[in-house]
Amino acid sequence: MLVFDHVTKRFGANTAIDDVSLTIRPGVITAVIGPNGAGKSTLVNMAAGSFRTTSGRILLDDVALQDLPKYKIARAGLSRTYQNIRLFDGLTVLQNLEVALVPRSLPRLIMQAFGLSPGSSEAEARSDCETVLQRLGIAHLGERHAGSLAYGQQKLVELARAIVARPRAILLDEPAAGLNHGETDELKAHIQALRSPDLAIVLIEHDMKLIMSVSDEIYVMARGAVLAHGTPEAIRGNRQVQEAYLGQ
Ligand code: ADP
Ligand code: MG
Numbered sequence: 624m625l626v627f628d629h630v631t632k633r634f635g636a637n638t639a640i641d642d643v644s645l646t647i648r649p650g651v652i653t654a655v656i657g658p659n660g661a662g663k664s665t666l667v668n669m670a671a672g673s674f675r676t677t678s679g680r681i682l683l684d685d686v687a688l689q690d691l692p693k694y695k696i697a698r699a700g701l702s703r704t705y706q707n708i709r710l711f712d713g714l715t716v717l718q719n720l721e722v723a724l725v726p727r728s729l730p731r732l733i734m735q736a737f738g739l740s741p742g743s744s745e746a747e748a749r750s751d752c753e754t755v756l757q758r759l760g761i762a763h764l765g766e767r768h769a770g771s772l773a774y775g776q777q778k779l780v781e782l783a784r785a786i787v788a789r790p791r792a793i794l795l796d797e798p799a800a801g802l803n804h805g806e807t808d809e810l811k812a813h814i815q816a817l818r819s820p821d822l823a824i825v826l827i828e829h830d831m832k833l834i835m836s837v838s839d840e841i842y843v844m845a846r847g848a849v850l851a852h853g854t855p856e857a858i859r860g861n862r863q864v865q866e867a868y869l870g871q
Contacts, residue, residue, distance in 0.1 A: 624648055625670070625701070625792040625823045630679030630689075632665055632847075639665045641847040642679070647792065647823045652814065654826045654834045657844035658867075663827045664706055667794045671703045672696040683792055697723075700791030704781040704798055706827075712770025716761070716780050719769050720752040723784045739789070755783045759813055775806040782813065792823040799830045811837055835859065843867075 625647040632640040640662045647653045655663050668674040670681050672693035681688045686699050702723075710719050739751045756762045759779050764772060769780055778798060785793050795814070799807045807830060814837050817824055828834050834841065834855070841858045843851040851857075851864050858864055 624682075624684060625825070626680075626682040627666065627670075628680040628682065630666075630669065630681060631677045632662070632669060632674060633677045639847050640669070643844075643847070643849055645842055645849070647825055648840075649791070649823045650818070650820045651839040652818060652824045652826055652837055654828060654838035654841045655844060656828065656831075656834060656841060657850070660846075661844040662847045663844060664796055667703050667796050667825070667827065670696070670701060670792075670794060697788060700789075701794070702785035702788045702790035702792070703794040704778075704785050704796055706796040706800065708774075708777045708781055710769040710777055710780055710784075712768065714769060715766050716756065716769055716772070716783075717749070717752055717765045719780060720755070720784050720787045721748070723788045724748050724752075752783075752787050755786050758816070759783055760809070775802050778802060778806075778810075779813075782810075786817070791821065792825070793817065794825040794827070796827045797829065798826070799828055799833055807833060 627643055627645040630640055630643050631638065643666070655666065657663055665674060669676050670688060672688065672691060676689045679689070683699050683701055688696050688699060688701065691699065711722065739754055753762060753765065756765055759782065761776060761779050761783070764776060769777060772780065782795070782798060799810055802810060811833055814826065826834070826838060838855055841853065841855055842849055843858060843864050845867050850867055851861050853861070
């Protein structure tokens with residue numbers, strides 16, 4: 624379980640996140656939506672250790688993340704993708720994935736969901752990377768330089784990189800942004816395939832059709848605060864949400 628416990632983040636005089644508490648349960652897909660500037664990426668950046676919190680705690684399976692360096696947060700089982708793709712353009716796709724491999728000390732159920740081996744040797748790690756690429760339909764791109772790929776393919780490599788780390792929590796920051804309809808449908812299937820009992824999934828998105836069809840719970844954020852929280856049906860019918868966001 625991933626928990627944001629009364630988290631605040633200020634950038635100078637700007638309060639980007641104001642006393643926000645979220646509970647993200649494993650086994651379900653939790654969407655976080657809200658207009659630009661609501662603070663969605665800031666939540667991801669704090670969880671992953673890119674930004675320090677101003678106050679509050681972030682817990683993954685009861686481990687406090689908020690003061691840990693990035694690599695320890697990754698080892699604790701948190702993976703993220705970036706709203707703006709961040710691959711090593713000069714490395715191959717497989718090399719980009721190998722960078723994300725972390726020591727496997729914990730049993731990770733995502734192994735079952737994605738057909739990964741339980742082992743830990745280098746050969747098995749390599750084979751895991753290939754398995755994930757295959758599941759995402761991009762096995763043929765393994766030896767290509769990341770920088771030479773089409774945008775939609777790069778988005779999938781970002782997702783693959785987050786998966787091979789065998790996370791307990793995965794935070795996807797606008798994975799569908801810039802994708803065409805066909806690519807978005809494909810992504811939807813991949814996100815649904817990620818659902819596994821031990822994995823907490825956070826999906827930040829603007830594509831409401833995607834959100835409504837894959838998420839189990841939704842948090843709506845606006846101006847650094849949680850405006851509403853509930854099932855897709857409840858959120859769809861929430862007048863305050865319609866006024867603040869959906870109807871815009
Ligand atoms: P969202 O992802 O919901 O569009 P962000 O989390 O990117 O929103 O931004 C929330 C607020 O935090 C905005 O006011 C933004 O300008 C501010 N912010 C985000 N990152 C930084 C940063 N690195 N430095 C200063 N302000 C930032
Ligand atoms: Mg953002």
